[in-house]
Amino acid sequence: MNTFKVLLMLAWRNLWRNHRRTIIMLSAISIGVWAMIFMTALTQGMVNEMIKDGISVLPGHVQVHHPDYRDDPNINNLITTPDTELSARFAAAGFKQWATRIKVPAVISSERESRGVTLLGIDPVRERDLNFIDYADIDGRFLEVADDKGIVIGRKLADTLDTEVGKRIVVMTQDPDNEIADRGFRVVGVFGAKIESLEETYIFAGKETIQTLLKVGDHVTEAVAIGDDYRNVEPVYAAVLALVDSSVVVNRWTDLNSYLGTMMTVMDGFVLIWVVVIFLALSFGLVNTLVMAVYERVREIGLMLALGMKPSSILGQIIIESMMLLVIGLAIGNVLAFASIAPLKSGIDISVVAKGMEMMGASSILYPQLRSEDVILANAVVLILGFFASLSPAWRASRYQPIEAITKAD
Amino acid sequence: MTAVRCVDLCKTYIQGDTEIKALDHLSIDVDAGGFVCLSSPSGGGKTTLLNAIGGLDIPDSGEVWIEGERIDTKSKGQLAELRLRKIGFVFQAYNLIPVLTARENVEFVMQVQGVPAAERGELAINVLKEVGLAGLEDRRPAQMSGGQQQRVAVARAVVSRPALILADEPTANLDSKTSDGLMDLFSELNSAHNTTFIIATHDQRVMAHIPRLIRMLDGRIVDDIQQHAP
Ligand SMILES: Nc1ncnc2c1ncn2[C@@H]1O[C@H](COP(=O)(O)OP(=O)(O)OP(=O)(O)O)[C@@H](O)[C@H]1O
Numbered sequence: 001m002n003t004f005k006v007l008l009m010l011a012w013r014n015l016w017r018n019h020r021r022t023i024i025m026l027s028a029i030s031i032g033v034w035a036m037i038f039m040t041a042l043t044q045g046m047v048n049e050m051i052k053d054g055i056s057v058l059p060g061h062v063q064v065h066h067p068d069y070r071d072d073p074n075i076n077n078l079i080t081t082p083d084t085e086l087s088a089r090f091a092a093a094g095f096k097q098w099a100t101r102i103k104v105p106a107v108i109s110s111e112r113e114s115r116g117v118t119l120l121g122i123d124p125v126r127e128r129d130l131n132f133i134d135y136a137d138i139d140g141r142f143l144e145v146a147d148d149k150g151i152v153i154g155r156k157l158a159d160t161l162d163t164e165v166g167k168r169i170v171v172m173t174q175d176p177d178n179e180i181a182d183r184g185f186r187v188v189g190v191f192g193a194k195i196e197s198l199e200e201t202y203i204f205a206g207k208e209t210i211q212t213l214l215k216v217g218d219h220v221t222e223a224v225a226i227g228d229d230y231r232n233v234e235p236v237y238a239a240v241l242a243l244v245d246s247s248v249v250v251n252r253w254t255d256l257n258s259y260l261g262t263m264m265t266v267m268d269g270f271v272l273i274w275v276v277v278i279f280l281a282l283s284f285g286l287v288n289t290l291v292m293a294v295y296e297r298v299r300e301i302g303l304m305l306a307l308g309m310k311p312s313s314i315l316g317q318i319i320i321e322s323m324m325l326l327v328i329g330l331a332i333g334n335v336l337a338f339a340s341i342a343p344l345k346s347g348i349d350i351s352v353v354a355k356g357m358e359m360m361g362a363s364s365i366l367y368p369q370l371r372s373e374d375v376i377l378a379n380a381v382v383l384i385l386g387f388f389a390s391l392s393p394a395w396r397a398s399r400y401q402p403i404e405a406i407t408k409a410d
Numbered sequence: 411m412t413a414v415r416c417v418d419l420c421k422t423y424i425q426g427d428t429e430i431k432a433l434d435h436l437s438i439d440v441d442a443g444g445f446v447c448l449s450s451p452s453g454g455g456k457t458t459l460l461n462a463i464g465g466l467d468i469p470d471s472g473e474v475w476i477e478g479e480r481i482d483t484k485s486k487g488q489l490a491e492l493r494l495r496k497i498g499f500v501f502q503a504y505n506l507i508p509v510l511t512a513r514e515n516v517e518f519v520m521q522v523q524g525v526p527a528a529e530r531g532e533l534a535i536n537v538l539k540e541v542g543l544a545g546l547e548d549r550r551p552a553q554m555s556g557g558q559q560q561r562v563a564v565a566r567a568v569v570s571r572p573a574l575i576l577a578d579e580p581t582a583n584l585d586s587k588t589s590d591g592l593m594d595l596f597s598e599l600n601s602a603h604n605t606t607f608i609i610a611t612h613d614q615r616v617m618a619h620i621p622r623l624i625r626m627l628d629g630r631i632v633d634d635i636q637q638h639a640p
């Protein structure tokens with residue numbers, strides 16, 4: 001204990017012996033750590049937005065379909081369990097959010113144009129916060145009840161069809177008997193979405209209205225649920241599995257959009273590589289600093305050994321010194337990172353480059369995401385690898401021959 | 411009891427193509443409580459002998475015994491422990507840890523030994539006073555003269571009351587008054603605690619002080635005289 005105290009004191013004083021060298025090294029570590037955390041937060045923010053947007057298009061972390069529905073999203077591929085039964089089970093399971101819907105391909109026509117779209121028959125109450133619609137950016141109104149007779153379309157589509165709130169359009173699709181089912185709707189709302197292409201591809205109508213149109217009675221094509229964390233959908237997945245039988249398939253969002261699912265995993269690996277690469281650059285400076293320090297102190301290290309200090313204590317002393325350097329550098333680097341990310345919490349407008357990003361499924365505002373896992377990873381990598389990097393100079397110091405070291409010329 | 415026994419020590423250094431016999435079949439015995447002065451012309455082998463006795467250097471051949479234990483066969487770790495517990499050193503060339511104050515340097519060995527802070531603090535203050543450095547406790551080596559540094563080294567060597575003190579030119583940088591003061595301190599410890607001293611020196615005044623004088627030349631003992639009763 002006493003020895004440890006004297007080692008701490010020696011390490012601390014030696015650290016500040018060459019102020020300039022220590023401060024340069026501290027700056028390098030701080031900036032390196034800042035770069036690790038800051039860049040990671042930006043990247044994670046970007047990935048997060050892409051994934052969230054991607055999920056909002058699906059939408060739902062875990063989804064239930066007829067086994068053939070994914071290959072052929074056709075009204076014949078209905079879930080056999082009645083909607084009322086299914087809804088009752090989902091409601092009882094206590095998900096953060098859940099919904100059942102009909103989702104089929106359709107053609108929408110105005111008096112001027114026709115377009116192929118995806119028709120969603122939804123219960124608007126259940127869908128709140130579940131999809132990509134910007135509720136603050138709706139002309140007219142959104143659907144209000146499941147048997148709402150109106151239709152809500154995207155702004156881009158409204159432009160293409162040259163229609164607007166209050167006008168009528170026709171929606172055409174197939175019923176289970178392969179007969180054309182069509183119906184006129186009044187456009188009650190025009191929505192805006194973060195990702196413009198969604199305004200072209202999705203239209204919303206009341207679930208019950210569509211059930212009647214398609215003559216499918218009390219049936220739907222999909223049931224979805226979301227949990228608190230899109231990164232960990234296993235609890236929701238397990239819960240949904242328990243609610244359904246083998247006549248349906250249950251998928252996680254990572255199965256449904258494997259591109260984004262893979263991206264999430266790859267990004268976690270990328271963060272580690274990024275952190276390690278920066279550390280490797282730092283480690284050259286760190287090892288060099290320690291080698292210099294040890295070389296300059298040959299005589300006093302020899303003296304301590306001659307007086308009876310154990311070689312392991314010399315080893316410890318150099319490692320403690322290195323760890324002090326790293327911990328201070330980490331502290332400053334972390335503070336810098338937090339301080340530079342905090343003002344960006346409300347998002348960075350990257351709309352200048354956003355047209356390109358949208359192709360990758362990202363929106364034009366980037367929210368840096370400071371995840372504790374990433375911060376811990378950066379700090380742990382620096383500490384652990386720093387420890388190993390200091391082993392060699394420390395070991396060399398502890399192997400000095402006291403008498404040679406002590407009689408070494410100045 | 412014999413505090414230090416050296417039997418037939420040899421140590422040869424090769425410098426270019428000449429061999430230097432720093433120790434040449436040297437044997438001595440020093441009783442516990444002995445007070446010995448080693449004297450020789452420069453290069454006579456005094457430092458080499460002190461290093462062999464202190465377990466800092468292993469001779470090429472021969473045996474070194476401290477308090478009845480053979481030490482030249484011990485491991486590095488055992489030797490470190492032996493130095494820490496039993497021997498106080500004053501080195502010829504380099505003595506103090508630059509980042510520690512005078513007082514911390516004096517406390518250093520005790521701290522590694524595990525002496526409680528309060529106890530070693532008091533001991534350090536007292537011994538610094540005894541070597542005439544009261545008031546300089548908080549100075550670092552760089553802020554002290556060569557003589558003052560030497561006295562800090564002496565203070566550190568004696569403070570933990572080792573059984574054996576090996577001092578290499580402890581008075582090299584001192585004026586005659588301080589030098590006499592140090593020798594008095596050594597004599598006092600020698601008689602009060604039966605501490606064994608082996609002191610290497612060129613200094614005639616120091617030699618005159620010390621009961622047993624061993625003269626060396628080229629690694630051999632040429633003269634071993636009891637000058638007067640201790
Ligand atoms: N590491 C070494 N390498 C080569 N020769 C050495 C080494 N150490 C000592 N010697 C030689 O061994 C001999 C004895 O040296 P030592 O230092 O023991 O003498 P000394 O009596 O202490 O001299 P001084 O009074 O100058 O301190 C000298 O000739 C010296 O040059």
Ligand SMILES: [Mg+2]
Binds near residue numbers: 456457458502578
């Ligand atoms: Mg010498």
